[in-house]
Amino acid sequence: MSDDAWAPDDDLRAAAALLSAADPARRAAGYGRLAARAAPGEDALRAWAVDAVLGRAGREPGGAALAALVEVLEAAQDARALPVLLELAGHPDEAVRLAVAKALPFVGEPVPDSPRVRALLTLCRDGAPRVRDAAVFSVGSLDEAYSPAVRAALHERLDDEDAEVAEEAVRGLANRQDASVLPRLVDLLEAYVEPHPLTLSAAAVLGRPELLPVLAELAAERPDDRRITAALESCDPERREELAARAWQLLEELSARRPDLDAALAWPRFSTRLYLELRHGSAPVVYHADGLLSRTGRDPSRAAAAVDADLPPVDLPPAA
Incomplete structure (x- = not known):
């Protein structure tokens, strides 16, 4: 079916009807159904979903309903959502800021000094660890923008009090060929019985021979783990x-x-x-x-x- 002939089906219309419910839990459910459909949806469906929710952002007070609305914008990946996401990046509700940190990489281009990237860098310093974790993951592993400000923000988070945030910073810098994180990356590879897939991916992207000894040990313990083998091969000059x-x-x-x-x-x-x-x-x-x-x-x-x-x-x- 072409975009010109596209029309919402009964499930989409029912989900949209929930957005006007008085109960915020029902509105959140409606947004959740729209996000689930928009994520793998065709362009016309995504545009329709954005049209259905974009004007409601200013009327949602916060909580699960507003966070779920942001998830629709993330799923639709529509540039029209960027002004709303930028405004919500400073929302007092942690759940909303968390949703924004996850959504921003999917809306707009990875231009280093863009408002989108600046908002993500601010969220990297958020007071809530899970918001920082999402923002550092977004900056380090999802977004391709790189600048002195991005590098400084990732280096700052290497000493984060939350171990998961620090790990995301290591991976983000390794993705950007910053060899200064080699010792920290080796530590991550050695620290866990089974290294995180993103840590193995970062090791492969960095591709440094200094990682060969620890990767060889992992490969000997898990010869059938293709992710370890791929990292080992990538680090072999x-x-x-x-x-x-x-x-x-x-x-x-x-x-x-x-x-x-x-x-x-x-x-x-x-x-x-x-x-x-x-x-x-x-x-x-x-x-x-x-x-x-x-x-x-x-x-x-x-x-x-x-x-x-x-x-x-x-x-x-x-x-x-």
Whole structure:
């Protein structure tokens, strides 16, 4: 169904009807149902959900209902919600500030000195530990903005009295290639019987050989844990060099074989994965470079041939 033909179904209309209930618990339930539908919803559904709740933010006094309203805005990921979220970032209700700290990374662009990022940095210093925890996670692991102010805020939280907040700060700085947190990251890897998945991800993104000994010990204890193996491989300089060399050879061979695909390599921030990005006709196509090489015997020529076979030439209409 196209967006032009889209209309709310009975469940959505029933959820919206709850928003006018006198009981705040019923309103919270209505917002919760809208958030659940908006999160995986199509663009028209998300826009409708934002239209349904945006004007109500000023009328909700706080508590669970207003926090649930913010969750709808987070799920919809609509830029129109940003002014409301910025205003609610200083709300006296902790539950509301917590919801805002979780929602802000999903509304607006990760521009370092934007009002959105400044609001998150303020929430990183919130008096409530769980709000700080959510804000530092948002800044460190969800948001890609980086600036001296972001770095200073994350470093400040390394000494937070709440251990979980400090851990989020370590991960956020590791994600940004700040090698000064290496000792703290090693401590986190050693501190738990099973390291947090985000700590392993941060170790993989940082990709430093100093992490190899502790990761090797973890791998020996848990040889089937793919997250530990991935971090270990990412921190191995020889393996990283080999992947980069093979991926570059793949790119060169594919560009010579199929210049129409406009091939390029991309290594997204906060990711350990190197991607091969292509354009097949007017459609973008993305391969995980290491996965492509693995299934073709780590032979760049075979990998290029596989892509060539996957994507036959497309006849484009002549330019007007």
